[in-house]
Amino acid sequence: MGQVNHTVVTHFILLGIPNTDGLQTILFFTFLAFYLCTLLGNLLILSAVLGDPRLHTPMYFFLCNLAVVDLGFSSVSIPKLLDNLWAKNRIISLGGCMAQVFFFHLLGSTECLLYSVMAYDRYVAICHPLRYLLIMNRRVCALLAAGTWITSFFHAAILASLTFTLPYCGSNVVDYFFCDIFPVVKLACADTYVIETVTFTNTGMVPTTCFLLILASYIRIVYSVVKMNSAEGRRKAASTCTSHLTVVTLFFGPCALVYTQPQLSKVLVTPVQIFSNVVAPMLNPLIYTLRNKEVKVALRKL
Numbered sequence: 001m002g003q004v005n006h007t008v009v010t011h012f013i014l015l016g017i018p019n020t021d022g023l024q025t026i027l028f029f030t031f032l033a034f035y036l037c038t039l040l041g042n043l044l045i046l047s048a049v050l051g052d053p054r055l056h057t058p059m060y061f062f063l064c065n066l067a068v069v070d071l072g073f074s075s076v077s078i079p080k081l082l083d084n085l086w087a088k089n090r091i092i093s094l095g096g097c098m099a100q101v102f103f104f105h106l107l108g109s110t111e112c113l114l115y116s117v118m119a120y121d122r123y124v125a126i127c128h129p130l131r132y133l134l135i136m137n138r139r140v141c142a143l144l145a146a147g148t149w150i151t152s153f154f155h156a157a158i159l160a161s162l163t164f165t166l167p168y169c170g171s172n173v174v175d176y177f178f179c180d181i182f183p184v185v186k187l188a189c190a191d192t193y194v195i196e197t198v199t200f201t202n203t204g205m206v207p208t209t210c211f212l213l214i215l216a217s218y219i220r221i222v223y224s225v226v227k228m229n230s231a232e233g234r235r236k237a238a239s240t241c242t243s244h245l246t247v248v249t250l251f252f253g254p255c256a257l258v259y260t261q262p263q264l265s266k267v268l269v270t271p272v273q274i275f276s277n278v279v280a281p282m283l284n285p286l287i288y289t290l291r292n293k294e295v296k297v298a299l300r301k302l
Contacts, residue, residue: 009168012097012184013090014080017177017270028085031078034278038074041285042067048298055298058136059125062118063288065145066247069114070281073107076100077178077277084177094164097179102160104180108276109152109206115248116210117144119217122244126237127224155202162195177270178277211252218245246287250280 020027045067049055077100083089092100125132163181166188176183181199185192218241225237254272289295 009094009170009172009187011091011093011172012179012187013173014084014092014177014179015173015175016081016084016090017274018175024085024088028082031085031278032082034282035074035078035082038070038278038282041282041289042071044299044302045285045288045295048295048302051302052298055294058121058141059118060295061141062114062121062145065148066111066114066118066284069107069111070284072103073111074277074281076103076107081177092179097174097184098160098164100179101163101181101184102156104156104178105159105203106152106156109155110148111251112207112210113148113151114145115244115251116213116217117148118244119214119248120144122241123217123221125240126221155206159195159199159202162198166190166192166195177273180273207252207255214248243288243292247280247284250283251276 017027046064049060049064080092080096080100121136124135128135159181163185166185167190168187169189171187174183174187181195185195221237221241225234228234228237254268254275289299
């Protein structure tokens with residue numbers, strides 16, 4: 001990039017995970033193992049639910065959507081990261097970088113909204129069991145699922161378009177292991193105040209709203225469970241909600257740690273992103289299968 005002020009950027013160079021010199025081979029096989037387990041686990045969940053008519057219920061319909069999200073989320077950054085670690089290929093095209101930004105925010109927003117929808121599903125199942133199938137009918141489930149994807153599409157499209165309508169004519173070195181908005185816009189040859197403000201507001205507003213909706217659902221669920229006279233009913237309600245609460249904690253916990261500890265955010269942001277992109281998508285199918293007898297039976301049949 002000799003003529004810095006006159007050369008239009010056509011590709012970016014990803015520096016990868018910081019402070020990992022000499023560990024590339026170990027990290028490659030570790031991330032490859034996580035990625036293969038993620039693909040296998042989520043594809044098994046999809047196959048089990050689609051193949052067993054007894055699992056054609058609202059809860060498992062949303063679980064299938066979550067499995068699709070996890071498959072996509074892990075595939076946004078891991079293949080390129082593996083290429084970087086093994087072949088030392090750090091170059092990503094402008095189109096590839098745009099795709100990473102778009103799909104990362106599309107799938108991240110969809111996952112966040114899905115957790116809210118799944119919390120509402122659990123609320124209806126426990127607080128209104130007699131009307132559950134009437135309220136959560138196929139049309140409602142389809143609309144809720146479509147709503148999460150469509151809303152997230154526009155959310156991601158706005159952020160990606162604002163990011164890449166900026167001119168990039170200087171350095172093309174992204175100090176990160178994949179293309180995300182903040183590492184990329186640092187390289188723009190224009191004022192980035194608008195995109196940084198919009199991104200920070202949107203990426204903060206969506207998780208906060210979802211968390212409050214989930215919290216409201218579980219407050220009502222706890223209230224209903226406490227009023228139950230049957231110990232068996234309480235046990236079933238707790239069992240139904242445990243898996244969802246676990247994955248919600250894995251999703252919101254690391255994010256909360258970064259946002260509530262600003263002095264540690266620079267240190268924590270990379271480990272949190274690796275956990276969210278690599279580890280969590282693998283854990284979600286395990287959490288849902290280990291605590292769910294119906295899914296275990298369906299997997300055995302499969």
